[in-house]
Amino acid sequence: MDNLIENYEIILDNLKITYGDIESFTQIRKPKLENIELISLNLTGELQLFRF
Secondary structure: OHHHHHHHHHHHHHHHHHHOOOOOOOOOOOOOOOHHHHHHHHHHHHHHHHHO
C-alpha cells in the first residue's frame, strides 16, 4: 500500500510542476479534493491496475 501512496505523490508533484493550478468551477461548497488531486489519483489507480 505504501507503493500506491508514493506513486500518487510522485504523479501529483509532476502534474503540479507541469500544469500548475488547474482552475475548477465555482461551487457553493468546497470540494474535499482539488481537480489535480483527482487526476493524480485516477492515473495512480490505472497504473496499479495495469501492473497487476
